Amino acid sequence: MLTEERYAAILRILAEKKAVTVQELTRILDASESTVRRDLVALHKSGRLYKVYGGATSIDNNYSSSEEDMKTKRELHTEGKIAIARRAASLVRKNDFVYLDAGTTTLHMIDFLQEPTAVFVTNGMPHAAKLAAKGFKTFILGGRLKSSTEAVIGTEAVNALKVYNFTKGFFGTNGISTGSGFSTPDDSEGLVKRSALERCSHAYVLADCSKFNKIYPITFANISGATIITDLLEDKKYRDYTTVLEGEES
Template sequence: MLAEERFAAILQLLQEKKTVTVNELTKTLHISESTIRRDLVSLHKMKKLRKVHGGATLLQKEYAPIENDVTQRSQEHIEEKRRLAQYAATLIEPHDFIYLDAGSTILHMAEFIEEKDAVYVTNSLYLSERLAIKGMKVFILAGEIKAKTMAVVGLGAVSALQKYNFTKAFLGTNGITIENGFTTPDMEESYVKCEAMKHAQKCYVLADASKFNLCTAMSTADISDAIIITSKGIPDEYKEETEVIEVAI
């Protein structure tokens, strides 16, 4: 049996049973255990299934088509978001040129940012005001204001980002999956996030545990394009795809 045929047979059984073991696949397909294990590794790397100890499971994800306003989202999982934001703020160093997006977790960073020898650029009206009140040097992108998140979006914001070269970018996300990467439900915000990440030497995505295995309408970047700052206990497969910083909550 050719590799492509084995892959198709494994995925067909997985669709029917949701979870399969190496032993089941060996007996059903009449293929050696070593070959099955190699095939599962290959399919896992191809993001067709999730390899687990002794077998494999379907890639499971939820779909979230809508977005709540930023003030409501900032109050969800609030203690976890504050701890992630507090840790992220410690990564800002003197003379950094920082991009901060309009994510609800990023909004909490304003409480903890103390570095006044850094320069900040943001597309968040809320965040720009809070940083300015603290005496930080902050620039806000030009463009259309999105009422639900008070984020600046549109062609003007994307064009402005093309001129910047950030040392670090800190972004939020509405969902993360292995196969779809970082996602957001809004097309305009997706363009802004994507452009900001292109112009940063190092990107950090702050994500509480509820964001994992959740997919929304627009992909902004592959999971390998950023370092994830999250709480402990996320699925191990994410750690195989990118650097993950786990913060004690």
């Protein structure tokens, strides 16, 4: 297949699917992975698609690379976040060793925690203060503080995570899609999320309904890599890829 023929085929696929992985394209086009990646780079540079981690999305898809600050996020989708937080908190059991990711929904989760024997590690500055104020044994990762999200990130945080073995982890995300998984705008923050999630026996991603079918530049986990906890699942196809929990549970 000639180069322009591959380009046309890739764009036809994206017109139908909105997102596609490199692996899917190598199979459909009967081309090598390096060839497909070169094609995606060329099409991205020409403005005909968005190249993302592991694949590509169509121009008209819900792709974003920007992020609101913590103050703005706290005012968005509050009712849904509280329902999600309540459900997530109900999953913390006796003697759990929990990783709590930075983010507004995980911060709400602390209000509903009831198991006094649980121990927490977090990269969220407000999370650490709130957990300690409630009497929980709490550890905070070292590293660089990202002011907009109040999250600790960087090499120090990633290295610190290597010694931990969590029974459960609760994570925030900016976007979820079946093709690009769980994604975030910041590569440093994404690396901390990925490193922590890999240390968890059970991982949960907390996401209100606005996060679905959204893609950001950095994927930190595949869609099958965590259970989703949400307030309302409108697109039922996600149940074909992973476990999804909805609503509140006290």
